[in-house]
Amino acid sequence: MPPNSESFNLDELEAPSWMDAQYFRDVLRGHENDEGVEVIALKISPASGKGDHYASIMFRAAVEYKSEKGKFIKSLIIKTMPEKEGHKKELLEESHVFETEINMYAEMLPKFEEILRQTGDETSLYVPCIYYSMKPRQVMIFEDLVPQGYIVNRSGKPTIEEVHCAYTKLAKWHAVSLKLNKEQPLLMEKFKHSLMELPGIDKDPMFSTGMDYFLKLLDSMPDLKEYKPYFEKIRPNYLKHCINTFKEYRENPQEDAYYVLCHGDFHIRNMMFKHNKTSGALEDCMLLDFQMSYLGPMPNDIIYSIYNLLSSEQRQNQRDEIIYFYFSTLTDTLKKINYDGEMPSLVKFREQLFRHKYLEFFLLTTFMPLLLALRNGKYELSEMIENKHLRSTLYNEENYISEVRYNLKRYLHLGYFEDLQ
Structure with missing residues (x-):
């Protein structure tokens, strides 16, 4: 069949x-x-x-x-790589996604684990790749995690234990990369092809048209119209600001900023969870898909994950606790691996989260409608991108409008709409 x-x-x-x-x-x-x-x-x-x-x-x-x-x-x-003609192939065929991921598996991830092992930390950051090639075709082969008891959480509602497990691994990853980047600044230089630097990304409809649909939504909702001038103001340049965030380390490094090897696509379906068959208790999570990994601002992974990993309830009710959990794990790990730089400050980190607000604007206006629709499994991503009518209807879904109401009020109260460019 x-x-x-x-x-x-x-x-x-x-x-x-x-x-x-x-x-x-x-x-x-x-x-x-x-x-x-x-x-x-x-x-x-x-x-x-x-x-x-x-x-x-x-x-x-x-x-x-x-x-x-x-x-x-x-x-x-x-x-x-996709072989059928279409948006996916057009977007990816000139990209570096496989080269990036192969380098992650072959070089960086083993090195990260080696540093953790030296402190007695047996955390597994990745599943071993048993074969890879770039020619005559780009291929990677792994042993299947499903027979080992791992599953993907497709519900869109990870438990807080699953969230903590995922952020524990990300925090340890970030800590090791912060140490390595300070000690060997050329080591991760090749990791510069982020999600926002795919060829022609600024003109790709998946990335460039979300704001148009979002402005129509604001105009149609009486209680949201007051926010429309803010987004009209940033409309010409918000995507450029967002892309610049991903290029910042190479083109415009900021003093006291925290730069790490970012996962780049840290969302709920890029990890698998293993639960005890008898008790149901969480035993492990495994991070997947390092095609978008790049050296950049540490806040980017956290902001991205807030919108793409957490459930709506966790975003609205547990955001601060989750950020604190992640950051505490990061600093604890830095101490254990003998990081000899200035210890990151939670206050400074929160300032950097604020500084990267254009990434939040992008995720809310462009990615979130697609993500919420993907979680119900009804549509393919390519279908939502290529079918303009279908995509426009996603902005009218009640769960998305609820997210918009919550986040716009939050942006206003935090001062996100001040000094817009």
Whole structure:
């Protein structure tokens, strides 16, 4: 029976022809250093649900194989570039997303874990990549986490334990990268291709048209009209300000700013959670998808995650506690790994969160309608981007309007609308 198109991304319903038994035989021979490996049976299916990701296509391969050691079955996850024509391929084909992620797995993440291990910290920041290539095609292959008990939370409502687990790993990651960037400033220089620096991003409809829909929403709601002048004022330049935030470390570094190797796309579907089968208690989370990792302002990951990881209730009721939890874990880790720079200050960090308010404006006006729709699993991201009518209807959803009401009042009370450019 073919995969259900209502549950999976359309471009993952059929695997590319090159993904055959011979291909996996060669991969496993290299991984196991055994030229005697032969594939007996192969079954390929989509590896992720609709809306789980965008900057790649992913498949799950159940590979039955034999060697002199016996017969085995291994479940593998294959991540590669989209081959079908369309917005996704156009956006990504000239990008550095696979080069970035391969460098993360091959160089940086092992180094991060090595530094943590030296302090007795056994935290796992990533699942090992068993194979990667850039030519003749861009591919990465991982052992499947699902048989190990990990699942994706697609509900859009992570528990506070899941949130704390995710931020614990991010805080440790940020702490190690802060230390390395101070001690070896050239080490992470290659990580400069962020989400906001994809080729032609300022003209891509996914990024450039959100404000138009948002202004129409403000104009249609009597209680929101008072905010319209603020967003009309920033409309010509807000995306440029947002992009500059991601380039800041290289082009306009600020004194006393905290720069780290950012994850770059820290949202609920870029992590998997493992719970105890008997008690249901959370045992671990695993971070995924490092295609957008870049050296930049530490607040960017936190702001992005507030809008893309937390539930509405957590955003509105637990934001400050979550930021404090993250920051406390960061400073505790810096002490344990013998960071010899000035210890980051929560006051300064909050000042930097405020300074990057244009990223918040962008996420609220452009990403959040899409994210809320993705969480109900009804539409594909490409469908929402390419269908203008469909996208416009997302701005009228009650859950989105509720978020807008809450955030605009918050922006006003925090002074976000002062000194707009």
